[in-house]
Amino acid sequence: MSSKKRKNLTPTQQQYQDFAKARELKIPKVKNCVRAFLVGGIICTIGQVLNWVFITYFNFNEKTAGSPTTAVLIFISVLFTSFGFYDHIAQWGGAGTAVPVTGFANTISSAALEHKSEGFVLGVGGNMFKVAGPVIVYGVFSAFIVAIISVSIKWLGGM
Amino acid sequence: MIKGHQTWVFESKPVIIGSAAIGGPFEAQGALANDFDLLHEDIWLGQDSFEKAEKKFMEQACETAIKKAGLKKEDIQFFMGGDLINQIISSSFTARTLGVPYLGLYGACSSSMEGLALASLLVDSKFAQNALAATSSHNGAAEKQYRYPTEYGAQKPPYAQWTVTGSGAAVVSQHGKGPRVVASTIGRVVDMGLSDPFNMGAAMAPAAVDTIEAHFRDLNIEPSQYDLIATGDLGRVGHEIAAELLKKHGINIPKEIFTDCGILIYKDDQPVFAGGSGCACAATTTYGHFISRMKRGELNKILVIATGALLSPMSYQQKESIPCIAHAVSIEM
Amino acid sequence: MDKLIWAFIIGGAICVIGQILMDSFKLTPAHTMCTLVVAGAVLGGLGLYDPLVKFAGAGASVPISSFGNQLVKGALQEAKQTGIIGVLTGIFEITSAGISAAIIFGFLSSLVFRPKG
Numbered sequence: 001m002s003s004k005k006r007k008n009l010t011p012t013q014q015q016y017q018d019f020a021k022a023r024e025l026k027i028p029k030v031k032n033c034v035r036a037f038l039v040g041g042i043i044c045t046i047g048q049v050l051n052w053v054f055i056t057y058f059n060f061n062e063k064t065a066g067s068p069t070t071a072v073l074i075f076i077s078v079l080f081t082s083f084g085f086y087d088h089i090a091q092w093g094g095a096g097t098a099v100p101v102t103g104f105a106n107t108i109s110s111a112a113l114e115h116k117s118e119g120f121v122l123g124v125g126g127n128m129f130k131v132a133g134p135v136i137v138y139g140v141f142s143a144f145i146v147a148i149i150s151v152s153i154k155w156l157g158g159m
Numbered sequence: 160m161i162k163g164h165q166t167w168v169f170e171s172k173p174v175i176i177g178s179a180a181i182g183g184p185f186e187a188q189g190a191l192a193n194d195f196d197l198l199h200e201d202i203w204l205g206q207d208s209f210e211k212a213e214k215k216f217m218e219q220a221c222e223t224a225i226k227k228a229g230l231k232k233e234d235i236q237f238f239m240g241g242d243l244i245n246q247i248i249s250s251s252f253t254a255r256t257l258g259v260p261y262l263g264l265y266g267a268c269s270s271s272m273e274g275l276a277l278a279s280l281l282v283d284s285k286f287a288q289n290a291l292a293a294t295s296s297h298n299g300a301a302e303k304q305y306r307y308p309t310e311y312g313a314q315k316p317p318y319a320q321w322t323v324t325g326s327g328a329a330v331v332s333q334h335g336k337g338p339r340v341v342a343s344t345i346g347r348v349v350d351m352g353l354s355d356p357f358n359m360g361a362a363m364a365p366a367a368v369d370t371i372e373a374h375f376r377d378l379n380i381e382p383s384q385y386d387l388i389a390t391g392d393l394g395r396v397g398h399e400i401a402a403e404l405l406k407k408h409g410i411n412i413p414k415e416i417f418t419d420c421g422i423l424i425y426k427d428d429q430p431v432f433a434g435g436s437g438c439a440c441a442a443t444t445t446y447g448h449f450i451s452r453m454k455r456g457e458l459n460k461i462l463v464i465a466t467g468a469l470l471s472p473m474s475y476q477q478k479e480s481i482p483c484i485a486h487a488v489s490i491e492m
Numbered sequence: 493m494d495k496l497i498w499a500f501i502i503g504g505a506i507c508v509i510g511q512i513l514m515d516s517f518k519l520t521p522a523h524t525m526c527t528l529v530v531a532g533a534v535l536g537g538l539g540l541y542d543p544l545v546k547f548a549g550a551g552a553s554v555p556i557s558s559f560g561n562q563l564v565k566g567a568l569q570e571a572k573q574t575g576i577i578g579v580l581t582g583i584f585e586i587t588s589a590g591i592s593a594a595i596i597f598g599f600l601s602s603l604v605f606r607p608k609g
Contacts, residue, residue, distance in 0.1 A: 013352040020353065020361040023400050025317040025433060029515045032314070036511035037504035040555070044503025047550030048496050062546075066553045066562075067589035073554065074590065078597040081310050084608030090312025091430075095510030097312050098521050099528060100503070100554045101590060106312045107521075108594045112602035114308035117208030124602045128595070131311065134522050135556065136591070139529040140583055143563030146537035147579045150564075151571050202609045209609075299609045309607045313521050314514070355518075 032094050039089070039096025047073055047100070070101050077102035081109040107131035163377025166344040167276065169283040175490070176289075176335035177228025180447025181220045182439075183324030185298070189425045194447040195325075196223050202299060202324055209299035210244055213326075216439075217242070217253040217295035220326035224291065224446070228330040235259045235330065236287040239277050241270030242295045242438055243322075245304060249295050259291065267467030268363075268392050269346070270294040271327060271442035272486040276343035278331040279488070288333055295326035296437030305356060305472055318396045319357045320421060321431035327442025338453045341460075342489045344377060346370035348469065350482040356475050360397025360421075360433055363466040366483035367393060368404045370464055374487050375410060382412040386458045387449070391441035391465035391485070392421035394434035420444035420463075441465040445490075453492045460491040495549050502544070502551030510555075525556050532560025537568075562586040 009017070050069040054060040060068065080086040086106050090097040097103055111130045115123035129136070162168045179196045182189075187198040197219060204212040217240070225232060238257055240250030241264035254261035266273040274292030281287040299309050301322040307313050331340060349366040367390050375382065382388060393401055398419040405412055420441045421434035445463050452458045464487040470479070506528070513524045532555075535541040541561040544552040552558060563583050570582020584591065 009352045013350075016351040016365060017353060019403075020351075020364070020400055023396065023403075024358065024361065025396055027316050027515050029512075032515055033508045033511050036507040040507025040510075041500035041504030041551075044551045044554045045496055045500045047503075047554040048499035051550050051553075066558075067586075069550065069553070070590045071593040074593040075597050078594075078601050081312075082601040082605035084310060087310050087312050091314055094314040095514055095524065096504070096507045098314075098514075098525065099507045099510040099556055101556060101559070103312065103521070103525065104556055104559070104590070105594045105598070106310075108598040109601050110308040110310035110312070110607070112598045113310055113605055113607045114303050116602050116606065117210070120602070124599065128598060131307065131522050132594070135525045135529055135559070138526040139533065139560050139563050142530040142533040143536075143560060143567055143583055144579060146533050146564050147567035147571060147583075148576075150537050150568060151576055151579065203606075299607065309609050 035092055036094045036096040039093030040099055043073070043096065043100045043102055073101055074105040077105035078109040081106050082113065104132055104135060163373070165347070165373050166342055166377035167280060168342045169279050169340055171283050171333065172339040172341055173279045173282040173331045173333065174335045174337045174339050175329050175450065176332045176337050177224045177226070177230070178329040178446035178450050179220045179223035179227060179327065180443035181216050181223065181326045182443055185321065185429065185431070186323060186325055186424065186443065188429060191424050191444060191448045194451045195443065196447070202297070209297050209303060210248065213242065213244065213249045213295050213297035213300050214252045216297065216324070216326040217249050217293055218256050220295065220328040221253060221257060221291060221293050224293070224328035224330050228332065230289060230330065232257055232259060235289050235291045237262060237281055237290045239264055239274040239290065239292045240294065241265050241274060243267060243301050243304070250293070253293070266484060266486065267469050268436060268438050268440065269465040269467030269484050269486045270438045271445065272391070272463055272465035272488045275329060275331070275340065275488050276345065276486055278329070279340040279343060282331050282333055290331050291328060292331065293326060293328035294438035294442045296322050296324065296439040298322045298324045301437060315432060316357055317432055318360065319432040320359060320392065320394045320434055320436035321425070322437035323424060323435045323439040323443065325439040325443050327439055327446040329446050338450055338490045338492050340488060341491050342378065344370055344374040344487040346485040346487070348482045348484050350480055352480045354475065354478070354480040356470065356481070358396070359436060359468045359481070360394040361400055362481040363468055363483040363485065364393055364397040364400040364404060367401050367464050367466045367485040368408065370485040370487050371405060372408060372410060374462070382410060385460050385462050386416060387461040388412055388417050389444070389449070389461065389463050390419045391463070392434070392436040393419050393466055394421045394436065396433050398422060423448070453490070458492070460489070462487055462489045498548045499551035502548035503554060506555040506557060528555065528557040529560040532557030533564045536561030536564035559587055559590065
């Protein structure tokens with residue numbers, strides 16, 4: 001990925017980039033992975049507890065409990081974003097907050113809040129999916145391709 | 160008059176007769192808080208958008224600088240303003256409030272010295288009696304425009320920087336008492352092919368080095384003639400790179416006098432990653448802290464090199480790299 | 493009880509994959525989430541994601557990869573009932589709760605709150 005970019009650089013530029021990279025403040029990769037594991041694990045555990053609550057006290061089963069659990073996690077994420085401390089947790093937890101559905105909710109909620117100053121239609125409505133849009137687009141498109149292939153294979157198999 | 164390839168020497172040495180630095184909450188907790196004219200706890204300044212707040216910061220800086228110069232708005236012939244927001248609306252709307260003939264500038268974070276250089280040029284060439292130069296930046300507005308919504312949980316890398324919320328302004332005049340602008344080196348655009356909008360320091364360092372080299376070559380002087388040489392907002396990463404590059408190019412700036420406004424403005428325990436950035440970084444540090452030190456007699460001759468990254472959110476999405484620029488101004492007491 | 497432990501471990505592990513994509517492959521959060529969603533869709537199509545959900549519960553259903561799986565499941569379920577057109581009509585059936593909740597709560601929050609900066 002980066003080697004294609006490098007081919008367009010002059011030798012001086014390549015030299016400088018190597019020089020700069022060696023002096024970059026290093027991302028603490030191991031520390032980040034540990035933190036992501038902890039925070040992501042905790043969020044998923046909370047989700048598991050919510051699953052159990054919905055199965056035990058409400059009329060959900062193993063298959064259908066996922067939806068209300070997702071909704072509750074989204075609600076909590078939006079609340080934390082609105083109170084202004086989601087980003088602090090996320091700075092510490094990294095992918096641990098971004099990968100669970102809480103990250104998805106945070107992208108929508110933070111964009112909605114940010115663009116309130118441009119009005120509710122063009123600002124909030126128009127910008128809400130600024131970061132979440134790609135996830136939906138690629139999710140739907142890849143699901144479409146996968147489903148078509150799957151259906152075609154079954155159909156060909158049945159012939 | 161012009162000296163060398165790209166340096167202006169101001170024979171009449173225009174005077175900075177009034178200057179102001181306004182800051183926000185992070186700057187109030189920072190290392191240079193005492194040298195700010197006004198510090199605000201609320202980044203909104205009672206407005207309903209970050210952009211409107213930034214305009215208010217700039218208006219305050221301009222009005223304070225004009226008042227400290229002992230003048231009125233009507234005494235200023237020209238206003239040079241620049242900022243980071245699309246179409247530099249903070250500056251344009253401030254110009255609307257001031258009612259002064261206006262020249263809008265865009266140099267990203269190098270706008271402060273670009274403005275000061277041009278204001279000094281107008282005054283030195285007798286094309287203005289009094290000229291005002293100002294810039295501003297706002298953390299919320301900058302993050303919203305260049306990176307992500309402020310409440311978004313993206314994990315910033317350790318080499319990211321924190322945009323200063325505030326504004327700096329200076330009134331340059333033919334007559335009066337105060338620090339004098341002696342010379343200015345106008346930078347050219349330097350692009351080393353870097354494209355990470357979270358690592359501006361490394362992108363801007365080569366531009367700073369290019370302008371610094373040009374300055375010393377054009378004027379044929381030694382770095383040791385200055386008491387202080389400060390880059391605008393290279394931050395910890397960019398400043399170290401610049402220092403090494405300068406040594407490689409044979410320019411010996413003594414370590415004790417070489418610093419960076421982005422490193423100076425905040426304390427070590429503030430969550431600002433590699434340091435401050437934004438137009439207001441160099442502006443508030445120069446017009447507040449450095450000028451205060453000069454008036455106290457601690458500094459006699461300084462060189463400020465404001466650095467700017469000339470990308471736009473769209474250029475980044477179109478896979479362009481980040482072209483950078485740096486403008487230097489030499490001020491002496 | 494051990495479901496809780498596996499939820500923690502598998503959920504954490506998927507997040508670590510995300511962290512590696514961001515730190516080592518220098519992907520933006522948006523690119524990372526897209527990669528995981530597409531991976532979830534592919535695994536879902538191969539029939540490998542549902543067993544993971546059965547095993548790890550929320551550890552597999554909470555991460556964004558499950559979104560991809562649910563999109564595929566919705567499409568396939570509807571296609572089984574109504575033929576190939578079901579791929580289009582069924583995609584959002586299972587994920588409806590997530591997307592609706594995000595839009596509704598996100599919008600409601602913008603009515604009341606302001607960003608803190």
